[in-house]
Amino acid sequence: ETGVTQSPTHLIKTRGQQVTLRCSSQSGHNTVSWYQQALGQGPQFIFQYYREEENGRGNFPPRFSGLQFPNYSSELNVNALELDDSALYLCASSLAGQPQHFGDGTRLSIL
Amino acid sequence: AQSVTQLGSHVSVSEGALVLLRCNYSSSVPPYLFWYVQYPNQGLQLLLKYTTGATLVKGINGFEAEFKKSETSFHLTKPSAHMSDAAEYFCAVRRNSGNTPLVFGKGTRLSVIA
Numbered sequence: 001e002t003g004v005t006q007s008p009t010h011l012i013k014t015r016g017q018q019v020t021l022r023c024s025s026q027s028g029h030n031t032v033s034w035y036q037q038a039l040g041q042g043p044q045f046i047f048q049y050y051r052e053e054e055n056g057r058g059n060f061p062p063r064f065s066g067l068q069f070p071n072y073s074s075e076l077n078v079n080a081l082e083l084d085d086s087a088l089y090l091c092a093s094s095l096a097g098q099p100q101h102f103g104d105g106t107r108l109s110i111l
Numbered sequence: 112a113q114s115v116t117q118l119g120s121h122v123s124v125s126e127g128a129l130v131l132l133r134c135n136y137s138s139s140v141p142p143y144l145f146w147y148v149q150y151p152n153q154g155l156q157l158l159l160k161y162t163t164g165a166t167l168v169k170g171i172n173g174f175e176a177e178f179k180k181s182e183t184s185f186h187l188t189k190p191s192a193h194m195s196d197a198a199e200y201f202c203a204v205r206r207n208s209g210n211t212p213l214v215f216g217k218g219t220r221l222s223v224i225a
Binding site for chain 1: 160212215
């Protein structure tokens with residue numbers, strides 16, 4: 001079975017720009033969660049989508065937004081990028097309530 | 112609210128020695144507990160999980176962990192370290208009901224010395 005895939009693997013942006021990160025969930029998984037992992041830190045929960053609806057959100061501002069599509073793939077959008085947004089962004093998919101399976105992440109650098 | 116504390120940001124062991132990575136959690140409800148491993152430039156791979164039942168859980172690559180409710184701990188061990196075990200290890204907790212997200216510790220970097 002195909003695991004969780006994320007694109008792109010690396011991205012460089014400047015302050016104030018907008019970015020879209022993409023995630024294809026593992027086959028059959030209906031829940032997608034996004035995490036931000038700053039350098040030297042553990043992942044921090046951004047939000048979660050279940051069957052195309054956001055059903056949980058961490059302590060992130062509204063400029064972090066997302067979508068989940070009917071095939072359960074997902075996007076993370078970040079507007080008005082700030083230097084502190086530089087991080088590894090991880091997507092994880094699962095069946096509801098089951099262990100999460102992670103992709104390899106997108107490394108976002110803000111200049 | 113839930114939280115995880117991993118004691119020691121960096122642990123160094125000799126090849127063949129015991130690996131012990133410490134994790135304490137705080138949870139207002141019975142937790143599910145997890146250990147993930149992260150190799151350089153990769154995502155997180157699930158090592159093992161505790162949900163219910165037996166408190167000693169075995170995972171991949173020879174790792175195991177024991178859930179101790181009285182000590183609110185979930186320490187990760189491996190009897191004999193291998194060079195390939197060098198990585199970052201994360202302990203995580205979530206509620207045992209509903210479709211809830213993971214709360215991670217800050218991680219412990221394991222180095223294995225030949």
